[in-house]
Amino acid sequence: MAAKTLFIDGTQVSAEENATILEAAIDAGIKIPTLCHLGGVYDVGACRLCLVEVTGVKKLLSACTTRIAEGMEVRTTSELLSKYRRMTLELLFAERNHVCSVCVSNGHCELQALAWQHGMDHVRYDYSFPKWGVDATHPLFGLDHNRCILCTRCVRVCWHIEGAGTKNVAGRGAKSTIIDDLHQPWGESETCTSCGKCVVACPTGALFDKGSTVGEMSRDASILEYIVNAREKKQWIV
Amino acid sequence: MIIDDLNEIAEKERDSHKKTVIRCCMAAGCMSSNSEGVKAGLEKAVKDAGLSDRVEVRGVGCMRLCCEGPLVGVDPAGVLYEDVKPEDAPSLVASTEGTETAVKRGDPGHAFFKKQQSIVLANSGQIDPERIESYIEADGYRALHAVLREMAPKDVVDAVIKSGLRGRGGAGYPSGLKWATVAKTPAAQKYVVCNADEGDPGAFMDRSVLESDPHSVLEGMAIAGYAVGANQGFIYVRAEYPLAIKRLQIAIKQARQIGLLGSGIFESPFHFTVDLRIGAGAYVCGEETALMASIEGKRGTPRPRPPFPAESGLWSCPTLINNVETLANIAPIIRNGAEWFAAIGTAKSKGTKVFALAGKIANTGLIEVPMGTTLRQIVEEMGGGAPGGAKIKAVQTGGPSGGCIPAQELDSPVDYESLTRLGSIMGSGGMIVMDESTRMPEVARYFMEFCMDESCGKCIPCRAGTVQMHRLLDKIVRREATPGDLAKLEDLCDMVAKTSLCGLGQNAPNPVVSTLRFFRNEYVELLRPEINGGPAAPAGPARSNKEEAP
Numbered sequence: 022m023a024a025k026t027l028f029i030d031g032t033q034v035s036a037e038e039n040a041t042i043l044e045a046a047i048d049a050g051i052k053i054p055t056l057c058h059l060g061g062v063y064d065v066g067a068c069r070l071c072l073v074e075v076t077g078v079k080k081l082l083s084a085c086t087t088r089i090a091e092g093m094e095v096r097t098t099s100e101l102l103s104k105y106r107r108m109t110l111e112l113l114f115a116e117r118n119h120v121c122s123v124c125v126s127n128g129h130c131e132l133q134a135l136a137w138q139h140g141m142d143h144v145r146y147d148y149s150f151p152k153w154g155v156d157a158t159h160p161l162f163g164l165d166h167n168r169c170i171l172c173t174r175c176v177r178v179c180w181h182i183e184g185a186g187t188k189n190v191a192g193r194g195a196k197s198t199i200i201d202d203l204h205q206p207w208g209e210s211e212t213c214t215s216c217g218k219c220v221v222a223c224p225t226g227a228l229f230d231k232g233s234t235v236g237e238m239s240r241d242a243s244i245l246e247y248i249v250n251a252r253e254k255k256q257w258i259v
Numbered sequence: 260m261i262i263d264d265l266n267e268i269a270e271k272e273r274d275s276h277k278k279t280v281i282r283c284c285m286a287a288g289c290m291s292s293n294s295e296g297v298k299a300g301l302e303k304a305v306k307d308a309g310l311s312d313r314v315e316v317r318g319v320g321c322m323r324l325c326c327e328g329p330l331v332g333v334d335p336a337g338v339l340y341e342d343v344k345p346e347d348a349p350s351l352v353a354s355t356e357g358t359e360t361a362v363k364r365g366d367p368g369h370a371f372f373k374k375q376q377s378i379v380l381a382n383s384g385q386i387d388p389e390r391i392e393s394y395i396e397a398d399g400y401r402a403l404h405a406v407l408r409e410m411a412p413k414d415v416v417d418a419v420i421k422s423g424l425r426g427r428g429g430a431g432y433p434s435g436l437k438w439a440t441v442a443k444t445p446a447a448q449k450y451v452v453c454n455a456d457e458g459d460p461g462a463f464m465d466r467s468v469l470e471s472d473p474h475s476v477l478e479g480m481a482i483a484g485y486a487v488g489a490n491q492g493f494i495y496v497r498a499e500y501p502l503a504i505k506r507l508q509i510a511i512k513q514a515r516q517i518g519l520l521g522s523g524i525f526e527s528p529f530h531f532t533v534d535l536r537i538g539a540g541a542y543v544c545g546e547e548t549a550l551m552a553s554i555e556g557k558r559g560t561p562r563p564r565p566p567f568p569a570e571s572g573l574w575s576c577p578t579l580i581n582n583v584e585t586l587a588n589i590a591p592i593i594r595n596g597a598e599w600f601a602a603i604g605t606a607k608s609k610g611t612k613v614f615a616l617a618g619k620i621a622n623t624g625l626i627e628v629p630m631g632t633t634l635r636q637i638v639e640e641m642g643g644g645a646p647g648g649a650k651i652k653a654v655q656t657g658g659p660s661g662g663c664i665p666a667q668e669l670d671s672p673v674d675y676e677s678l679t680r681l682g683s684i685m686g687s688g689g690m691i692v693m694d695e696s697t698r699m700p701e702v703a704r705y706f707m708e709f710c711m712d713e714s715c716g717k718c719i720p721c722r723a724g725t726v727q728m729h730r731l732l733d734k735i736v737r738r739e740a741t742p743g744d745l746a747k748l749e750d751l752c753d754m755v756a757k758t759s760l761c762g763l764g765q766n767a768p769n770p771v772v773s774t775l776r777f778f779r780n781e782y783v784e785l786l787r788p789e790i791n792g793g794p795a796a797p798a799g800p801a802r803s804n805k806e807e808a809p
Contacts, residue, residue, distance in 0.1 A: 065562070065717070066562070066563040066718075066760060067717045067718045067719070067760065068718070068719055069718055069719055069720055069758045069759070069760065072758055080757075081757060081758060083563055083760075086562075086563040087563075087565075088565075104754075105754050105757065105758050108750070108751070108754045109719050109720060109754075109758065112719055112720070112723035112724055112727060113719055113723060115723065115727065116722075116723045116726070145747060146727045146730075146747075147727070147730060149726065170719075171716060171717075171722070173717075189558075190558060190716070192716070193541065193543075193713070193714065193715050193716050194711060194712060194713070194714040194715070194716045194722055194725070194726075195711070195714075195716065195722055195723065195726050196716070197715075197716030197722070
């Protein structure tokens with residue numbers, strides 16, 4: 022496979038010709054904030070945190086879904102991008118009930134970490150305080166919709182790594198919700214294999230191992246990428 | 260099927276006509292005021308009066324002046340009757356023999372009709388949309404014959420390029436360029452998709468075309484299929500249009516039966532079939548990538564572009580996706596030549612555009628005008644201004660993605676560039692007229708509520724941003740907002756427009772931005788002072804009772 026060279030934040034980097042901007046950046050050790058991206062499964066460009074500026078393109082492009090081009094000049098940080106990223110995070114915090122102090126993922130949460138990195142010391146928008154429930158019907162895992170950011174990582178790992186197709190999205194707009202099978206309690210799902218990949222994939226405390234208490238729920242989503250690389254690229258060691 | 264067969268059908272149809280033709284509108288607008296009863300009454304009256312040998316009653320498509328329906332036209336006298344009731348039938352039928360009738364007469368010489376120029380709607384209100392013979396009599400499928408027998412696919416693409424036709428769905432992308440891209444992308448399988456998921460509030464152009472002249476869309480699709488190398492077409496039509504769906508089903512069946520769809524059309528090697536896909540009511544499925552996901556049987560959510568559908572569309576095959584009106588323009592362009600089409604309209608916007616006139620306007624209905632017609636001509640001359648002599652305040656174009664054009668800009672011509680310059684868009688053709696009684700912040704809140712409801716929920720700026728913008732607008736309308744809230748709203752408008760994934764989110768702030776641009780004082784008047792203890796503002800209108808989330 023041929024390689025292409027491009028500039029990311031002024032640094033010249035090379036990447037495989039089919040790589041996305043995000044892959045090229047990760048390869049070069051340049052950090053672009055992401056939430057819906059998960060190594061190993063396809064990208065959807067939904068969280069809009071990885072938006073970058075590309076010279077000659079008027080619109081902002083999502084780094085996770087945009088392929089690189091020879092000589093492309095990418096800027097991953099700017100005053101505008103930081104402003105938009107912080108607003109995006111604030112919108113997320115105002116949308117559902119993210120209360121870190123009582124969350125199983127406190128201290129291991131990607132949303133929390135991003136908010137901290139972006140200096141989000143307060144939220145300017147009115148909180149919605151929606152009344153979402155918790156699905157605790159599964160014997161091993163729980164799903165707290167209040168902490169869900171609808172990144173659909175769980176849906177994608179369920180369909181494309183485990184192949185079970187249990188998780189899905191129902192409804193639209195702010196009423197969108199993660200469902201199991203035909204919108205039934207998780208514990209009654211006939212397709213769920215209880216593999217736990219969705220729990221590993223979740224960036225927040227929405228999906229958790231039962232029995233974990235505040236701050237105990239840590240996870241390593243990179244194991245999912247190992248599985249995919251082993252299966253598809255026959256790479257057994259990383 | 261060869262050209263002689265087509266001629267024979269047209270000839271037979273022509274010979275079957277009686278001396279007098281009574282056309283009764285059978286499109287959804289008039290049918291909702293009982294035009295079916297009127298048509299039955301007319302048929303019975305003709306029979307009772309013993310005039311069956313001289314008078315025929317024909318159900319036709321939209322006759323345009325929807326507010327005066329049910330409409331009935333009598334040819335060759337050229338008389339138009341308005342607000343016809345079934346009991347009017349005997350006197351109306353008798354009038355064809357020269358007697359007087361008390362049925363309300365319309366004025367076919369009014370600017371509403373006179374200033375129209377019909378390309379897309381040429382057959383609308385003239386032919387019977389449920390009979391293919393009626394379309395063939397009106398030169399139907401001749402363009403398809405010419406294309407298949409006399410033109411190479413490249414010539415067809417060139418003709419569309421030369422015509423200057425631009426997409427009528429709203430964005431105005433050059434249709435010929437899109438066709439050429441799909442044609443040039445090598446693939447064993449390609450598709451043609453007709454986007455009939457018209458969902459803007461107040462817009463009914465595409466519905467009327469499908470109800471009044473479904474074959475024109477089928478013919479356009481078949482020509483497109485030949486030009487780009489596709490053998491399968493899909494029409495994605497919303498379930499809220501049952502009559503359009505029924506007429507399309509009839510049209511597809513009839514075209515297949517006489518060999519104008521299927522294999523070996525006009526004894527050429529060209530094969531083309533068309534299938535319907537019925538939408539389930541999501542506005543976002545009018546966005547092309549969401550529409551294609553829906554056709555594939557997936558959840559109707561958009562995906563980032565590129566890749567564009569022309570490169571990777573339905574099931575990852577190159578896909579040509581055009582709007583109903585765009586496709587209905589194709590056969591006339593082929594029949595009359597690209598130069599003929601390019602001579603109509605303005606330098607950059609060619610041809611005509613169909614608009615659905617609605618809101619505070621005397622003549623509600625469907626119009627087709629050349630590009631470049633001014634808004635004033637449309638609204639004041641054709642539309643007759645606001646009812647009761649009220650002053651027009653603004654014209655909203657482009658639906659929830661568009662903007663409000665203030666009365667002082669009414670002399671602007673209607674073309675893609677002018678409307679964009681005014682902060683609105685051409686959109687699919689909905690035109691909502693507002694008079695002095697309309698309060699702009701409430702208009703903005705209405706459209707934001709629409710976008711909030713219709714956001715698919717995939718990307719955060721649109722899903723959560725529309726909720727916050729709607730909340731801020733609601734606060735403003737209720738006179739509870741501060742100048743800080745207005746600043747917050749403007750900040751969100753910018754952010755949602757710049758960061759959203761698809762057109763729905765990117766354009767959702769438009770109604771707010773455009774009303775702020777021209778009617779900022781209306782917002783400012785509603786604000787309360789920032790510091791607590793200021794004078795109590797009078798109570799505003801009721802809180803929007805919209806439920807945001809569970």
